[in-house]
Structure formats: C-alpha cells, structure tokens
Amino acid sequence: MKKIYIYIILSVGAVLALVPFYWMIATSLKTPVEAVRFPPTWIPTHPRAENYLNAWRTAPFGRYFLNTVFIALTVLVGVIVTSALAAYAFAKMEFKGREIVFTLFLGMMMVPMPVYIVPGYLILSSFGWIDTYYALIVPWLVNVFSIFLLRQHFRNIPKALYDAATVDGCSDLGFLWRVAMPLSKPALVTISIFSLLGSWNSFIWPLVMTNRDTIRPVQVGLAYFIQEQSTNYTLLSAASTFVILPVIILFFFFQRQIIESHMKSGIKE
C-alpha cells in the first residue's frame, strides 16, 4: 500500500478523534440560540466567553476543583509512602510468609472495582464516613499496582550499594529515601501519573459516597450540573471544557511519559 493512503486513513481517524472535542468547544462559544440551530454552524458566528463565566457561577465549581485537588494530592502522597515502604519490605527484606503476603496483595488486583461499591458503601456508612473526605481518600491510599511496580525497581538495586550505604551508617529508611527512591524515578513518574489521572477522573466511587455539594469532587459536580441544566448545551459544554482542561494541559506537557506509562501497564503480565 502506498504511504499516501496510510496518511489519508490516519488523518481521517485523527479528525474523528478530534471532532467531538471541537464540537464541545464550538458549542461552548455559541449563543443559546445559535447552538440549537439546524443545520448547525461549524464556526460560532459571534464567539463569546460568557458561557464559561455563567457555568462557573451557576454551580460551585471552585469548590469542586479544590476538593479534587486536595483529594488527588493527599492520595498521591499516601500512595507513594505506602507503596515505597511495602515494596521495600517485599524487595529487600527476608521474612517468613513474604511470598504469601505478596501473592495475596496481587490477588486483590483481580477484584473488579464495581464489586466494591455495595460493601464499600455499607462499611463506610457504619464508620459514619459517607459525605466526608475520609471516604474519598482513605480507601485509595494503597495501590497494589504501584507496590508491584516499585518492588520490581527496588529488586534491581545491587546489594553492593546497600552494603556500602549501611557500612557508612545509613539506616534502612535512610537507604530507601536517599538511594532507592531516587533510583526509581521512572516508576515514581508512572505511579504519579496513574494516581493523579485516576483521582481527577474518578466518578462512580465519589458518586456513591457523597451527597453534599461541599464535598463533591469535580466529576461528580459536573455530572449533577449536567443533570440539572439538562438542555442548556452551551453551559454544559463550557463546564465540561474547563473540567477537562487541567488533564489536557498535563497531557500535552507529559504526553511521552503518560503514553509510555500506559504502555508499561499493558505489558506487565
């Protein structure tokens, strides 16, 4: 097949991938009257940014963003700390039952997330955690895939390095923090990307665990906004645009790392 056909097909595909995004941005700049015109206009005749301000004012999006940022950062720090400690124990310490515990951990990855919704709700209710940040943070402070990934990296750190460090009076914790962690940067980047993307886009869990507006993360806030403003598509498009904007910006800056992280997650088997 000639190269030119490949380019044509790939470009058609690229257009199809982008059209919904274009349509969202175009709609977000239209007047309500123009938005419902049929046949539709591809380019807004009088583009206006007003919809963005209106959307931002109609629901407490500032609060939603703050909630999400707070949750995402807390979860990220938690995941890194718990994963580093656990991965270090699995990779560098000898103890009875190590393989069994590790296999049990890995086994937890086989449970699909929706299975946790009902028991998770009942357990968190009995803790009195529904509608609190605890419900959105604490269960996610550990991530088995992150432990697995870091353990692989820690195992590759030569024993000689450890011996040299301990002779110099370095403790295990010191070695983990000053030697093992800096040597595992690629794994930490992958873990951070998945953790942040996961927190930002998480939907079903916070949907079930929150009722109050003040606690809602941004996706759930947007979902209820969409329900309430059901036909007001200029407003909905503007809100959706600013909700996905942080991720899109992050994606453009770190696209190589993000895509390679996903690649790694696929070939871990």
Next chain:
Amino acid sequence: MGERNSFIRPILYLLPAIIIIAVFRFLPILYVTRVSLYKWGMGGAERFTGLGNYLRAFSDLYFWQSLTNTMWYVIFVVPLTIFFSLLVALFLNSKIKALGFYRTTYFLPVVTSIVAVSMIWKWIYHPRIGLANYILSVFHLPLQRWLSEWRGVFEIMTGRDLPNVIAGPSLALLSIIIMMVWKSIGYNMIIFLAGLQNIPRHYYEAAEVDGANRLTVFKNITWPLLSSTTFYVLIMTTIVSFQVFAPIWLMTGPPAGGPLGTTNVLVYYLFDVAFNYSSYGYASALSMILFLMILSLTVLQKRVVERRVYYE
C-alpha cells in the same frame, strides 16, 4: 540483627498497606459475600435467606435483560476496539512521519473524563438537532433517534419485527458502544504498538528478501507473533467492558437504563437495586455474580499465558 528484629521490621514497613488492604479490599469481599446471603435493607440484616438472592436473580427478568444487554455491549465493543486499534497501530508502525502527532491525537479521548465525554456525545446524538443527525442528513440518510431508540439495530436494518434474542442491541445501546470504542481505541493502540515493536526486525527483512506482500507478511509473521498481545487486549477489553456503568448513568433516561431498559447493563442494575431500592442483599448477590464472571476470565487469561510461557 536478632530474629525478633528481622520479623518486626518488615511488619512495620508493611503495616500501612496491610491495614488499608485488609479493611478496604479484603473485608469488603467477605462482607459482600455475607450480605448476599441475607435480605438486607436500609436498617441492616432482616433475615438469612441462604442462596435466596441468587435464585431471585435467576427468575428476575430485569437481571436477564441487563445480562443480555451487557453481552451485546461486550460482543460489539471488544471486536470493534481490537480491529480499529490494531489497524491504527499497524499504520503507525510503518515508519511514517508525524507519528507523535497521531499517537497524541488518538490518545486524547483516553485521558478525558467519561463525564465530559458522555455529555458531548449526548449532545452529538441529540434526536432533532444533533451533529450525528446533521451528518446523516448531509448524506440523505434517514435520521435516527439515537439514545431514545429502543428498537434493535438488526430490526432497524431489516425493517421488520424480530424476536428479542436476534433483534440485537438497541440503537441507544449501540450509540454508547460507538462512543466507548472511540474512547478506548487510543489505549489499545498503544498496547498493540508496544507488541509490534517487540517483533524482531529480522523476520520482516527475511520476508522482504522473499518478496512477500503485505498481507502475507501480516498473516504469517505479524499476527502469529502478536498473538499474546492480542489475547491480552481481548481479555482486558472484555473485563473492562463487563464493568460499563458511567455512560449509562450519564447519557440514558430518565430513568437511566432506558429506553425500555435496553441500556440497563449489569453494573447499572446492581447500582439501581442498591441505591434506588435499598436492596443491599440482592445487590450484593449481583455483585458476586459479576465478580465470578470476571474472575473466570482472569483465570482463563492466567492459564493461557502460563501455557504459552511454558512452551517457549
């Protein structure tokens, strides 16, 4: 280092992870098993019913409908996703320029939140003034009701009433299928690309010397050597597809799962039973059924992968 010390230290390192995993991963699985054996409502356990909730699922028409819808969803999403993502990966792997641009573009829907994506596609599928119908009208094709169309796609195509089993997914469900294929091509394309890059170059060089054409090369080299990647994508896409929920909640209805329950999938149904009817016992039984179905897929994958490694 004493014996005692060498046991206590790893425990301390593992403690944070163990506590969270015990309370929020392990305990819920035991708990959902237990709750599934009770009639369990708002106020907690009402009475022990043994396998009653599981038997109830057997005779529950809504459960069977949700299972059928989930099957249609999986049967359509999985092959379509594999076909398109493999196609794109093959093209991207043929030493083209602007690889980075295409890769980024196709990957964009993957990182975008399902909430925003569902909103925009619902707008595209608007039955009167949506973009989808506009495009149909440009080509003088009959306009569709998309998300409000409950008729099966095979019914629409043949123009006659068909029995439920062969009517196919409703157009409403197909609309969601199309969107989800669009959203997941990028991820699987990346996995395929990684698999393609792992095929040693000398196979292709040998084929080139023999003057083999592209189709032969694909059939005799790429496809067989890519089989473990394809199998991984197949199983993972199936597992993920079984769990579809968000677009149903966000795009269909009211009530969600409509029109006429034709987009009511398994996870949406258990959500509905739990949080709109407070039947936590029955919802737990449905969760267990979902768990066992997905678990069998995971076990199948592990088996096949192990066998392949064994023979290598």
